[in-house]
Every structure is written in C-alpha cells, then in structure tokens.
Amino acid sequence: MRRRRLVFAAVALTVVVALVDLVGGPGPGVLRSGAATVLGPLERLLAPGGRASVEDLQRENERLASELREARQGSSDAAALAELLASPATAGARVVPARVVGVGAPGPQGIVRLTIDVGGRDGVSADRTVVAAGGLVGRVVSVAPWTSDVLVLGGPDVTVGARVGDAGALATVGGAAAPSTERDEGELGLTLAQTGALAVGDEVRTLGSVDGRPFVPGVLVGTVSSVEPQRGRLAPSGSVRPAVDVGTLTVVGVLLTEPRSTPRPSATGSGS
Amino acid sequence: MTPTGILVRGLLLLVGAVLAVTLGARHLAPLPDLVLVVVASAGLRSGWQAGLVTGLVGGWVLDLLPPGSTVLGTQALLYAVCGLLVGLARRPGRVSVVWVVAVVGAAAVGCEVVRSLVALASGVPVDPWGSVGRVVATATIALVVVPLVTSVERRAEQRRFA
Numbered sequence: 177m178r179r180r181r182l183v184f185a186a187v188a189l190t191v192v193v194a195l196v197d198l199v200g201g202p203g204p205g206v207l208r209s210g211a212a213t214v215l216g217p218l219e220r221l222l223a224p225g226g227r228a229s230v231e232d233l234q235r236e237n238e239r240l241a242s243e244l245r246e247a248r249q250g251s252s253d254a255a256a257l258a259e260l261l262a263s264p265a266t267a268g269a270r271v272v273p274a275r276v277v278g279v280g281a282p283g284p285q286g287i288v289r290l291t292i293d294v295g296g297r298d299g300v301s302a303d304r305t306v307v308a309a310g311g312l313v314g315r316v317v318s319v320a321p322w323t324s325d326v327l328v329l330g331g332p333d334v335t336v337g338a339r340v341g342d343a344g345a346l347a348t349v350g351g352a353a354a355p356s357t358e359r360d361e362g363e364l365g366l367t368l369a370q371t372g373a374l375a376v377g378d379e380v381r382t383l384g385s386v387d388g389r390p391f392v393p394g395v396l397v398g399t400v401s402s403v404e405p406q407r408g409r410l411a412p413s414g415s416v417r418p419a420v421d422v423g424t425l426t427v428v429g430v431l432l433t434e435p436r437s438t439p440r441p442s443a444t445g446s447g448s
Numbered sequence: 449m450t451p452t453g454i455l456v457r458g459l460l461l462l463v464g465a466v467l468a469v470t471l472g473a474r475h476l477a478p479l480p481d482l483v484l485v486v487v488a489s490a491g492l493r494s495g496w497q498a499g500l501v502t503g504l505v506g507g508w509v510l511d512l513l514p515p516g517s518t519v520l521g522t523q524a525l526l527y528a529v530c531g532l533l534v535g536l537a538r539r540p541g542r543v544s545v546v547w548v549v550a551v552v553g554a555a556a557v558g559c560e561v562v563r564s565l566v567a568l569a570s571g572v573p574v575d576p577w578g579s580v581g582r583v584v585a586t587a588t589i590a591l592v593v594v595p596l597v598t599s600v601e602r603r604a605e606q607r608r609f610a
Contacts (some may be wrong), residue, residue: 183501187528190504194521204520211512219514222470261583279472280515284560284574285567289515291469325515333518334568361575423475 205318212320220293220322223277249433256309257428265307265395271429272298277323286329286362287422290314294430295322303390305382305431311396311419312336312382313428324430328422329363329397337385338397339366341378348379349397349416363401363415374403374412388433449494449605456604459504460486460597465513478581480589481556482556483510488552489594492543493601496535503531526562545556548594553587 186420197204213344257273260266278291294300296319306313314328327334336349346369368374378400384393396419403414464482471479483506491499507524511517537551560579567574 183497183504186504187500187525190508190521190524192529194519194525197520207520208516209514211516212514215513218466219470222466223473232544235543276473278514280469283563283567284576284579285563285572286575286578287472288518288572291473291514320514323514330572331518332567332572354583361573361578363573365571423477425475446592 204248208318208325209320210316212323212325216291216295216320216323219277219291223275259309260307260427260429263307263309265309265311266429266431269392269434272300272432274298274324274428274430276425276428285332286330287328288333289317290326290328290422290425291323292326292428292430293323294318297321297323299432300324305388305390305392305395305433306428307395307431308420308425308428310421311398312391313420313422313425314370315390316430326428328423329418329420330362336391336397337383338366338380339383340366340372340374340380340400343373345372345374346370346383347380360415363417364398365413366400366416367413368411370411372412374400374414376400376403376414381418387435388431392431392433449498451511453601456601457486457502458489458505460600461502461509465506465509468510469513469515478578478585480585481559481582482589482593483507483527484530484555484559484586485552485590485593486550488534488555488590489496489601490550491531491534491599492538492551492594493598494535495538496532499531499533499535500528501531503529504529506531519543522566526559530559533558545591549587549591552590552594553583556583556586565572 184237193207225280260273261271263392272294274292274294276290277293290313292306300319302316302319304316306316312329314326314331314334316324317327317333318325319374329336331350334350336347338347339345340347347366348369349366350364366374366380380397380400382391382395382397384394385391398416398418401415401417403412406412461483466487468479468482487499487503487506490502491581504524506528507527508521510523510527516524534551534555539547560583564574564576566577
C-alpha cells in the first residue's frame with residue numbers, strides 16, 4: 177500500500193514538473209542543465225566520428241597523407257567544415273564548429289531538438305544562431321558545459337522574422353504561422369506581415385534580432401515553395417522549403433556575434 | 449523485485465535511451481523505440497504497477513537526456529500510461545510471441561498517435577509513413593529484445609552478490 181502511494185506521488189510530481197515547465201517556471205531549467213552536464217559527455221563519447229575542431233581536422237589532414245583508409249573519413253569531415261566556413265551563412269562571423277551528437281526522441285513531427293558537442297566552455301550561450309552550409313538550422317535553447325541543445329526550425333517553438341524576395345517583404349516563418357494541414361511534412365509556414373507580393377521561388381532570409389540574438393540577419397532560411405490563395409485573409413501566406421535538410425545534418429556552426437558597444441555615428445545626406 | 453533486478457532494468461532503460469538519441473544523430477530511419485520495448489517487457493513480466501514505474505523512469509530518462517523533450521515530464525507521463533496499459537495486458541504463465549508483438553505494436557501505435565495529435569495541435573505537420581515505419585521497427589525488434597530483456601532480468605534476480 178505504501179509502495180503504491182509512492183508511485184502515485186511520483187506520477188503527481190511528474191505532472192507538476194510538466195505544468196511548471198509549460199508555464200515557464202524556473203525549476204525544470206535547472207533539472208535540464210544538470211542532466212545535460214552529467215549525460216552530455218556520454219553522448220559526445222558516442223558521437224559519429226569525433227570532434228570537429230580545426231585542430232582535429234588539421235591532424236586528420238596530416239594523417240591523410242600517410243593513411244589512405246583514415247583519409248576517407250577525415251576528408252569528408254574536412255569537406256563539411258570547409259563548406260560551412262565558405263558558405264554565405266557564416267560570412268564575417270565568428271563560428272564555433274560543432275557536430276550533431278544527439279537527436280531528440282523521434283516522433284511523427286520530425287526532428288525538433290538536437291544536441292551538439294559544444295557548450296558553455298566553447299563560448300556558446302543560449303539564444304545563439306545555429307547554421308549549416310546551406311543556411312539556418314535553429315537557435316541554441318540551453319547550454320551545458322560540454323553540450324548544447326538546439327531548437328530546430330520547423331518545430332513548434334521556433335518562429336523567425338524574415339524578409340522575402342528582392343523587395344524584402346516582412347514575414348513570419350515557422351511556429352504556428354500557418355495551419356499545418358495545408359502543407360507537406362518538413363515545410364515551414366510563412367505569413368507576410370501585411371499585404372505584399374509572394375511568389376514561388378522567392379528567397380526567404382532572416383530579418384535579424386538585436387545584437388544578433390537569437391537570429392543574425394541575412395541567413396538563408398529557404399525558398400517559397402507554394403503560395404496559398406488568399407481567401408479573405410489579410411496577408412498572403414505560403415510554404416517555405418527549408419534550405420537545410422535536418423535529416424542529414426552532421427556539421428553545424430554556432431555564430432558568436434558581439435553586442436554593439438560603440439554609438440553609431442550619424443551621417444549627413446547629400447540630397448543628389 | 450530484488451535490488452539487482454531494479455538496477456538491471458534501470459541500466460537497460462538508460463542504454464535504450466542513449467542508443468535512441470545517438471543513433472538518431474546518425475540519421476538512421478526508421479528507428480525502433482527501444483525504451484518502449486524495455487517498458488513493455490517490464491509490464492508484460494511484472495504487471496501494471498511495474499510497467500507504470502518503469503515507464504515513468506524510462507520517460508524521465510528520455511526527458512532529461514540531451515536534447516530532451518520540449519516540455520519536461522511529458523515523455524514520462526506518456527510512457528507511464530503505456531507501461532500501465534501494457535501491464536494490464538499481462539497474461540499469467542507462458543505467453544506466445546504473437547501476443548508480445550501485438551501488445552508492443554499497439555503501445556507503439558498509441559505513442560505515435562498521441563505525439564501526432566500534440567504536433568498537429570501545435571501547428572507542425574506530421575509524417576504518417578515515418579510513424580508506420582517506427583511502429584513496424586519497434587514491433588519487430590520486440591520479437592528479439594523482449595525475450596532477451598526478460599532472460600537478462602531473470603538471471604540478474606537469481607544471481608546473488610557474495
């Protein structure tokens with residue numbers, strides 16, 4: 177009887193924790209980071225390949241010359257990192273290269289959360305932009321000493337302010353921006369902020385946030401894949417095919433942007 | 449249940465959860481739900497109360513293992529209900545493999561349906577064929593893993609530390 181009471185107490189405690197987390201209370205964050213501190217290194221140990229730091233890759237390249245078999249593995253890592261550092265998504269930014277070491281419990285909604293093998297000790301903090309060679313992946317949501325968790329674009333908790341097409345129409349991408357029944361799995365909903373032109377093939381880029389957190393401006397999110405008939409809605413909406421396929425992601429980069437510290441000088445218009 | 453049995457069951461849950469997360473990072477699909485298989489084998493062997501506790505613990509491991517779940521405790525409650533229902537489907541004596549596979553398959557279907565409904569309610573499109581693949585993979589792996597887990601747990605309980 178006492179044991180049964182204990183079980184019901186545990187279930188009740190779980191319900192309380194879930195409710196506190198749902199309303200954004202402080203306790204679950206501590207639990208999460210504590211668990212990540214303990215279990216994160218275990219996941220790093222079991223990660224595919226190894227650590228994607230520049231030194232490691234240089235060592236890989238040295239071995240490339242001598243050992244052909246290891247060179248095959250090393251060159252694919254080096255190629256992925258070189259592609260990331262050469263892509264427009266990371267141009268001019270300080271990048272911490274990272275490897276995807278864990279993917280959240282797979283569900284029908286696809287990949288919503290990732291774990292990467294860099295953390296607080298690598299200079300990563302919450303609300304940083306995570307990119308891959310193709311474009312935007314998501315944002316860092318919690319940080320442990322050795323690992324960080326990333327909320328992936330397309331999940332229910334990631335909504336990005338964006339600019340669409342050459343005209344740069346303001347739009348909202350992801351989250352509950354559009355009903356999920358009207359688009360395919362893996363596509364993102366897009367709603368323009370007000371009336372404007374929306375065409376299939378338009379590029380969607382991030383609008384950017386203050387100090388580049390959580391999103392730096394100008395990173396490719398995807399391209400418009402379909403435009404829905406307006407049917408009495410105020411603003412046009414459509415679907416976006418993401419630039420990055422999260423299902424094949426291995427190497428990503430966390431962008432470290434410095435907050436602005438000096439006042440911006442004013443300028444005089446020439447008027448001609 | 450002896451302390452050794454509890455320890456072995458906890459280790460099996462941790463191994464199942466870590467495998468699920470790290471194999472997911474290698475982008476293998478469809479991945480079987482190994483935690484559910486361990487929870488189901490506990491429920492089928494020891495009844496609804498053990499199923500509920502094992503489900504609660506297994507779900508908490510999935511909730512806390514990075515990257516974890518969006519809302520802490522949701523996986524724990526889902527797996528606890530699964531363990532409870534599987535435990536209620538326990539039959540005394542030797543059971544056929546068909547019954548084990550059917551029960552684990554039904555539990556996997558239940559999990560997928562609940563997750564689909566939550567995803568649709570929060571505006572995320574779902575992939576029904578991926579769900580079917582996961583259910584088939586989970587039921588298939590249960591064919592091998594449930595007898596294995598049962599025999600490992602039985603052996604662990606019979607052995608006594610000197």
